[in-house]
Amino acid sequence: MSAIVEVRGLTKVFNRQKKAVDGISFEMREGEILGLIGPNGAGKTTTLQMLLGLTTPTSGEIRVFGLDINIRREEILRQVNFSSSYISLPYSLTVEENLTVFSRLYGVSDRKERIRELLTVFEIIDIKDTPTRRLSSGQITRVCLCKALLNRPRVLFLDEPTASLDPDMADKTRSLLKKIKEEEGLSILYTSHNMKEMEEMCDRVIFMDKGRIIAAGDPGSILREFGGRTLEEVFIKIARPGK
């Protein structure tokens, strides 16, 4: 397994004072699910945005597929994708129209089949002709996940993707993502505040606090290192250092 995303000394200072990300280094291996966890404001979203070229780092280096995002932006973005429960899709377009637009943007050649396939997998084929504004937030989340898989990305960046899904659908989504990961060798960088989900999903987790990495490794070794039974216990231990 080789590194598909490499991050070295990545730092983001907002407005010359707020250190949101403080010199972190890590790598993501091909075909793994890497979880980014940490308290609110730890710098997870900022890190993800820098990896996607949405936010410029103050210093440090990012390589995706060995390429520099500032120079080879188009080439990288064609092969990755992103979803979050905080974004949506044009409300007036139907589900299918939205996915058609994005499959064209990503240059997907078999777009009709691909869209049908993903809609079926996410069990939303019946709403394909419904305008997006009439969907529930959980349905929108699923359409966004379809969007994120349209181009058969090699790396998928997901910022709290299951936040608005009901337990059943969240569980199905996790299984689906794992299945796609197994079948297509997809790598996923994943953030979530659901520690059970992270334990279940991730091959490795990175624990961030105040912009720094304070622990990293497979869930088992983190539990051992911090002496907890669950990630949730460890999380609370770390987040409330006084106790």
Add this chain to the structure above:
Amino acid sequence: MSRRHQRILAYTIRHLYLYKRSLPRLMEILYWPVLDLLVWGFVTVYLSRQEGAVPGFVTFFIGALILWDLLFRSQQGISVSFLEDVWSRNLLNIFVSPLSATEYILSLLFLSTIKLVLTATVMVTLAWLLYAFNIFALGFTLVPLVLNLIVMGWAIGILTTSLILRFGQEAEVLAWGVALLFQPVSAVFYPVEVLPWFLRAIANYIPAAHVFEGMRFVLNTGQFPAREVAAAAALNIVYIALSVFFFYWNFKVVRRKGLLAKVGE
């Protein structure tokens, strides 16, 4: 089709889909221009029947009305399309896609052109039916005049889009207000000479003012307003370049400040 073309087309299609089902949006293209034309057109007809009316008043006025609307719509075509993505929280999806900032702008320009053709067709036909006003009486001169108005509209559209990108929702009103700010000094319905000296000085630097002076010139004399067209074109080249530069610069600032994900919040 190259990848670049395909992406530009894809983003254009995203906006065209809007008009398939949305009556309010279709009205945005047709409703206001048609209403403008009806109200102001009849006012003009009425005024022209009064004693001492300016000769050719109807022609000047309706011509000006149509042309100004083209500028206004051209600007809106850019900034409102951008806002559509802000409103539907879709901006991040677009900016994490391989569509580049340049492709983004090109596709907005393309879209604005499509909308303009629609608006113009309706207005021109209606003016001809209602007021027997034939815009093609302006002859070949119409082409450089219209092109200059469209490009000025684009420059203002890109400028307002950049400001909304940078300052967020609070700057949204600019999408509707900024073009109007230029109207008084654009000498749309009156010659530049009626302006007080300081506004006249400003009008010198407004491409639209030269366009409308040019329009009156050709209607009065039947000759090609070469000087006005040249002045408008020269100014427009400078302004469109500046606005595009401003957009890129803002895009950079916004990415540095981490605001791209926050536009619309």
